[in-house]
Amino acid sequence: MAEVIDGKSVAEDVVSKVKALTAELSAKGATKPGLAVVIVGEDPASQVYVASKSRTAKECGFHSLQHTLPADTSEEQLLKIIGDLNADKSIHGILVQLPLPGHIDAGKVIQTIAPEKDVDGFHFINVGKLGTGELETAFVPCTPAGSMLLIERVRGKDLSGLNAVVVGRSNIVGKPMANLLLAANCTVTIAHSRTRDLPALARTADILVAAVGRPEMVKGDWVKPGATVIDVGINRIPAPEKGEGKSRLVGDVAYAEAAKVAGAITPVPGGVGPMTIAMLMANTVASAYLAAGLKRPSF
Numbered sequence: 001m002a003e004v005i006d007g008k009s010v011a012e013d014v015v016s017k018v019k020a021l022t023a024e025l026s027a028k029g030a031t032k033p034g035l036a037v038v039i040v041g042e043d044p045a046s047q048v049y050v051a052s053k054s055r056t057a058k059e060c061g062f063h064s065l066q067h068t069l070p071a072d073t074s075e076e077q078l079l080k081i082i083g084d085l086n087a088d089k090s091i092h093g094i095l096v097q098l099p100l101p102g103h104i105d106a107g108k109v110i111q112t113i114a115p116e117k118d119v120d121g122f123h124f125i126n127v128g129k130l131g132t133g134e135l136e137t138a139f140v141p142c143t144p145a146g147s148m149l150l151i152e153r154v155r156g157k158d159l160s161g162l163n164a165v166v167v168g169r170s171n172i173v174g175k176p177m178a179n180l181l182l183a184a185n186c187t188v189t190i191a192h193s194r195t196r197d198l199p200a201l202a203r204t205a206d207i208l209v210a211a212v213g214r215p216e217m218v219k220g221d222w223v224k225p226g227a228t229v230i231d232v233g234i235n236r237i238p239a240p241e242k243g244e245g246k247s248r249l250v251g252d253v254a255y256a257e258a259a260k261v262a263g264a265i266t267p268v269p270g271g272v273g274p275m276t277i278a279m280l281m282a283n284t285v286a287s288a289y290l291a292a293g294l295k296r297p298s299f
């Protein structure tokens, strides 16, 4: 049976470190880290995530700001708010919760965020830095950054020569994840909906990352014995066995089957999800250190 990778506990370690770094920053007389979260519309799932981000930010000792805007907010209004946050010296991180309503161009919004406050790592400057291996100054997207920390906990920091397969090619997870693994000297393959014989490809992976958003797609016999399996999926599916109208969370991996074969595996919930929020805090404290002219802390 696979080792279960406890993302919740690693996330708590990261948050403790952020707390200590924040205290150190205040002791040096520098501005404390400030995080602004902007949410447009009333998607209930988004509201839960945003509440959790604000709670963790306060726990870290941050200045935490939340803008909750109505669904009919215009693109112009949103861009104005971002411009103001860009200019606000008390703010070091700006996160605009995605998805945005259809009448707003999300790409334009993201590119308006000052790259040095782009703690989501979605701005072209940060994407480019990750792609060219400028990891010391890049902000790396939180989910792949958190997944890397989990992989390092299991396999150590030297991943050199390992075969990594990333299933999914999104700009938010799949592509940055592949770039991080490449920067760590893995042999990386990105698989997607057009990939031929995905099960056979997946079986070559020492590190298998599933980030497709399809409930339980990766089966037990896709997993190489002993592999490290990172499940980025968070899918809510009906669970009639729990009662009528009930649901449960599952990942992109058929967990019970895969856990029989893998060396280590992340559960859903309690795996990558908590790491995503922890890395948002890590990026924000790093941004505050850089703004104060101090050396960037590493995690």
Ligand SMILES: Nc1nc(=O)c2c([nH]1)NC[C@@H]1CN(c3ccc(C(=O)N[C@@H](CCC(=O)O)C(=O)O)cc3)C=[N+]21
Residues within 6 Å of the ligand: 046, 049, 095, 096, 097, 098, 099, 120, 142, 234, 249, 268, 269, 270, 271, 272, 273, 274, 275, 276, 277
């Ligand atoms: N600009 C932007 N940045 C984001 O980082 C971003 C976003 N937009 N939009 C939405 C997604 C989703 N997301 C999650 C964060 C934490 C959990 C998390 O902590 N999940 C828990 C359980 C959650 C539950 O029980 O529902 C877990 O997996 O254990 C999940 C999902 C960040 N996102």
